[in-house]
Structure formats: structure tokens, C-alpha cells
Amino acid sequence: MTSRARQRDQAGVLVAGHGKIVAEFFDSGHSRTLPWARRPQAAALVAALADPDRGWDAIVIREYERAFYASQYASMAPLFEHYGVSLWLPEVGGRVDWHAEDHEQTMLALGLSSKREITRTRIRVRTAMAAQTREQGRYLGGRPPYGYRLADAGPHPNKAHAAWGRRTHRLEPDPATAPVVQWIFAQRLAGHSAARITRALNDAGIPCPSASDPKRNPHRSGAGWTLRTVAAILANPRYTGRQVWNRQRTDFDLVDPANTGLGHRQVQRWNLPEGWVISKHPAHSALVSEADFIAAQEASGPRGAAVPAGRAAGLRPVRTAAGISLVQRQARLPVPPRLHQRHRPGTRPAEEHLHPRGPDPPAPRRHGHPAS
Numbered sequence: 294m295t296s297r298a299r300q301r302d303q304a305g306v307l308v309a310g311h312g313k314i315v316a317e318f319f320d321s322g323h324s325r326t327l328p329w330a331r332r333p334q335a336a337a338l339v340a341a342l343a344d345p346d347r348g349w350d351a352i353v354i355r356e357y358e359r360a361f362y363a364s365q366y367a368s369m370a371p372l373f374e375h376y377g378v379s380l381w382l383p384e385v386g387g388r389v390d391w392h393a394e395d396h397e398q399t400m401l402a403l404g405l406s407s408k409r410e411i412t413r414t415r416i417r418v419r420t421a422m423a424a425q426t427r428e429q430g431r432y433l434g435g436r437p438p439y440g441y442r443l444a445d446a447g448p449h450p451n452k453a454h455a456a457w458g459r460r461t462h463r464l465e466p467d468p469a470t471a472p473v474v475q476w477i478f479a480q481r482l483a484g485h486s487a488a489r490i491t492r493a494l495n496d497a498g499i500p501c502p503s504a505s506d507p508k509r510n511p512h513r514s515g516a517g518w519t520l521r522t523v524a525a526i527l528a529n530p531r532y533t534g535r536q537v538w539n540r541q542r543t544d545f546d547l548v549d550p551a552n553t554g555l556g557h558r559q560v561q562r563w564n565l566p567e568g569w570v571i572s573k574h575p576a577h578s579a580l581v582s583e584a585d586f587i588a589a590q591e592a593s594g595p596r597g598a599a600v601p602a603g604r605a606a607g608l609r610p611v612r613t614a615a616g617i618s619l620v621q622r623q624a625r626l627p628v629p630p631r632l633h634q635r636h637r638p639g640t641r642p643a644e645e646h647l648h649p650r651g652p653d654p655p656a657p658r659r660h661g662h663p664a665s
Contacts (some may be wrong), residue, residue: 296656297319297321299355300316300319300355300356300359301314301355303355303383304353304355304381305352307353307355307381307382307387308351308353308381308385311387312351314353315347315348315349316349318334318335318338319334319461320332320333320334320335325358325360325362325407325411326362326363326411326556326557327556328365328368328554328556329365329369330554330555331548331555331556333579335360339372340372340519342372342376342378343376345445348426349378349500350378350380351379351380351381351388352373352378352379352380352381352649354381354382355382355383357400357403357404357407358403358407358410359660361400361403361404361407362404362407362411363404363405363407363408364401364404364406364433365404366400366401366403366404367400367401368554370389370391370400373391374391384399385399386402392639408571410578418619422538422539422570423538423539424568426536426537426538426539426570426571426572427570427571427572427573428572428573429572429576430535430536430572430573430574430575430576430577431461431536431576432446432462432463432464432536432576432577433538434462436506436509436510436530437464438526438528438531438532439462439464439470439473439474439502439505439506440466440467440470440473440474440475440526440532440580441464441465441467441470441531441577441580442456442464442465442466442467442469443462443463443464444462444463444464444465445460445461445462445463445464446456446460446461446462446463447460447461448460448461449461463576464531464576464577464578465578466578469505470502470505471580472548472657473494473499473527473657474532474580475580475581476657477490477494477523477526477527478527478532478580478581478585478586478589480493481527481589481592482585482588482653483652483654484591484592484593484648485528487520487523487527488520489521489592489612489654490523490654491518491519491520491523493654493655493657494518494523494657495517495518497657498614499518499657500515501516501517501518501519503515504516527589527590528590530569530571530586532579532580532581532586533575533579533581533583533586534575534576534578534579535572535575535576536571536572536577536579537570537571537572538569538570538571538577539564539568539569539570540563540564541561541562541563541564542562542563542564542568543559543560543561543562544559544561544562545557545558545559545560546558546560552648555615597650620627
């Protein structure tokens with residue numbers, strides 16, 4: 294039985310002898326943390342409240358946690374009372390008394406319980422993902438970095454998931470794009486700026502990452518390489534063979550500070566390197582050695598970072614008996630570009646003046662085409 298069918302049957306049992314279910318409002322795929330106004334079906338129910346011919350005079354909710362998150366009940370109850378619509382919940386054994394203190398306290402406690410459930414789940418999931426990355430080097434999903442593709446890594450380690458046919462994946466070098474990544478690092482180590490590398494890639498007609506994988510990048514134009522793209526590749530420690538997780542985080546910002554009832558929206562932001570989780574051991578084939586990766590980070594780069602603050606690799610080399618290891622460090626924020634600087638016609642961007650103008654790096658060889 295589906296969750297919707299189960300909830301409908303149990304709601305019918307709750308109001309048996311008092312009425313019958315005549316309409317359904319069921320939001321699927323929308324978080325309970327969203328206010329009612331931002332859940333399509335819940336918003337439709339609210340809109341129907343003002344219609345005197347709506348055909349119903351009560352709302353029956355089978356699972357409180359799915360309807361009211363945190364303090365949402367406190368904002369919705371006055372609206373129900375205003376339109377003369379009663380609320381039925383199994384937690385109070387039937388109809389909610391708007392003016393009964395014990396009912397109000399119960400609703401507030403259930404709202405906090407709903408929020409606590411989300412918080413605890415989030416903590417458990419993040420803790421497990423961090424451990425899986427650090428100890429097992431497991432690939433945890435998402436788009437593979439440019440230069441890699443997904444390969445089958447066998448049955449899922451959880452026996453229940455394996456019984457359902459789920460399998461794990463790992464990263465392996467993509468024959469078409471891995472040489473381009475290696476070429477980018479080689480040119481950086483040879484002293485070429487990210488801007489020159491970008492220009493050489495575009496001049497050679499090498500497809501940029503979004504053009505190489507349009508199915509996973511439908512939101513990008515794929516027009517060509519940019520300085521930001523090259524800088525992001527040079528700053529990605531996953532090319533050393535280490536698995537890295539938590540380079541980005543999800544923040545929750547108010548949709549409208551002037552109207553907090555609209556709730557929050559999710560915003561992706563970059564974490565500083567000390568917040569990254571890096572596998573203890575190599576998890577996939579490396580496209581660049583750890584020593585070369587660190588050297589590429591320490592190479593003098595353009596002023597005005599091409600990547601967001603905190604995205605630059607926060608790694609330092611530590612020589613041990615076994616060789617060079619990657620160790621996280623406190624990273625300084627990149628110096629922002631000066632606002633008064635402007636690019637004038639006939640001159641090159643500021644990053645081209647950091648070093649005397651030299652020849653552009655040789656164009657990378659396109660996969661499947663012999664060198665001329």
C-alpha cells in the first residue's frame with residue numbers, strides 16, 4: 294500500500310460517523326520544511342478556504358509531521374478558524390479545539406518533534422557520508438569531475454540494498470577527457486597562466502566540460518572554456534585519486550526578509566578547505582600526482598581569484614617515509630579584484646600582465662585525431 298492510500302484510509306477511519314472524505318490534497322516531492330504557500334497542493338487547499346462553495350467544512354490530517362513543521366501550525370490555525378473550518382488529527386483523538394490549552398501545547402510539541410526528526414536525519418546522513426568518504430573513499434553520487442566517468446564497483450555494501458539490485462560506482466579516467474586534464478596541469482606547471490591555457494583550449498576547439506557531457510549539464514550553454522572552468526579543474530583535489538566530499542554546503546536563506554512566513558530557500562555555497570572531507574587512501578586512478586597537484590596550487594596565479602572564495606585547494610605537502618601526503622590546512626581567502634580596475638580596449642586583462650607576455654602553450658591534441 295502506498296503512503297497516500299494508507300493515510301487516506303486512516304483519515305477515513307478517524308472521521309467515521311462524523312463525515313466522509315470528499316477531496317484530497319497530497320503534496321509529493323515537496324519538503325515539509327516549506328511553508329504551505331510554497332507547497333502546490335497545500336497552497337491550493339488554502340486558496341479553497343475562501344470559497345464558500347468549496348464543498349467541505351473540515352480538514353483531516355493523518356500524519357501531523359507531514360503537514361506542520363516547527364511553528365507552521367501556529368500560523369495556519371488562525372486561518373482555519375477564520376473560515377470556520379475545523380481540523381481533525383489522530384494525536385488529539387479527533388477534532389482540534391482551537392481554544393484548549395492542552396491541544397495547543399500538543400500541536401507545538403508535535404511541530405518541534407517534526408523539526409527534530411529532520412535535524413536528526415540530516416546529522417545522521419552527513420556523519421555517515423563523511424565516514425564513508427574518509428574511511429572507504431566511496432563515491433557518493435553527483436556528476437563525475439571532468440576527466441572521469443562512472444564505472445561499476447560491485448554490489449552495494451548494504452545487504453538490503455544489494456538484494457534490491459543496487460550497485461556502487463567509482464570513478465575511472467575517461468579516455469576522451471582525461472588527457473585534457475593532464476595537459477592542463479602540465480601547462481600550469483610549465484608556467485602558463487590559466488588565461489593562456491583557456492585560450493589555447495578554445496583555439497584548439499576542445500569541447501568544454503558542459504559540451505562534453507550535455508546530458509548532465511542541460512543548464513549550461515557549452516559555448517567554450519572559461520577562466521573559471523580551468524581554475525576549478527586546477528583546484529580540484531579529486532584528480533589526485535583522493536575522494537573528496539563536502540566542498541559545497543547547503544545554506545537556508547530567507548526568501549524574503551520582510552516576510553518570514555515565506556520560509557527559506559536553499560543556497561549552495563563553497564566551504565573553506567578545512568571543512569572538506571578527504572579520503573585517507575586513494576580511491577580511484579589519479580590524473581595528476583599529489584606532488585604535481587600541490588605544485589600547481591603553489592604556482593603564482595592571477596590576481597582576483599577565478600574561483601569563489603575558499604574554493605582554492607587547502608592542501609599542503611608533508612613528506613613522510615611513504616612519500617608526500619595531502620594534509621588540509623587553514624586557507625586564506627583569495628584577494629578580491631579591485632573594483633576600479635577595468636579592461637580597456639587594446640590591452641590585455643590584468644592576469645596577462647602578471648608575467649611578461651610569452652608564447653601560448655601548445656594546443657592539446659584532440660582525442661581520436663592524429664597530430665599534424
